[in-house]
Structures are given as C-alpha cells and as structure tokens.
Amino acid sequence: MKVLPLAVLLSAVLMGCGRSEPPPKSSATGAQLFEHYCASCHRAEGTGNFLKGIPANALTRLGPDEVVDLIRKGNPEKSKMPVFSDLSRYQAERITLHLWKLRETLVEKRSR
C-alpha cells in the first residue's frame, strides 16, 4: 500500500513550507524555539520580510514583557500576527531573550 507516504506528503504540502517536523521539546533553547515558531515569517535574523508586510521583530519598540504577551496572548494592535497560546510563559521568555540577542547583532551591524 502506498497510501501512507502520499498522505504524509499531502499533509506536508498543506502545512506549507514543509514545516512538518515535531515541535521542539520543552527544554529547547530560545534560539531553537525562535527557529521553529518565528523564523518562517520573521527570518532567522529577525529582519522580517518587507514585501510580505512582516516587520523586523528584532527592532520592535515593544518592551520584553509586551513581546512575551504578544506571543502568548496576542496584541490588538499587532493582530496580523498569529497567537501562540500553546507556549508556556517560560518558553515565550526564552524566545524574547533570543530576540534581544538578534537585536544586538542587528544594531551592531547597522552602526558599522
């Protein structure tokens, strides 16, 4: 029977960009979590995608606490962004810490 591989392929296509790998473990680092949950839109460097209307989240004016809330609860002013209510506060904080590292890298690059 060749039904299973086809179903797997189809679901990978339906999910878009082949993001069919299992979600990271709860022990995943902020970088791993960012890569899995955020990079598909905001890119690994947090520079976003201007043409697709995705802001450079590494340069957000929101504070760290606001970003943690944006990730888990959403923000009416940023409603085009999906809400990740499955993430724990702790995971969202790790992602946010990683985002601030990306910000440092970006700001350094720009000031050169």
Ligand code: HEC
């Ligand atoms: C499906 C694409 C998508 C994914 C995945 C995504 N975002 Fe976003 N994000 C957006 C869009 C679109 C906006 C702009 C929202 C608006 O203005 O309504 C945004 C806005 C933001 C902002 C605010 C930027 C600003 O200009 O102040 C931050 C911070 C942010 N995202 C962080 C994250 C983090 C962290 C993750 C991963 C947990 C993530 N995003 C995942 C699409 C995405």
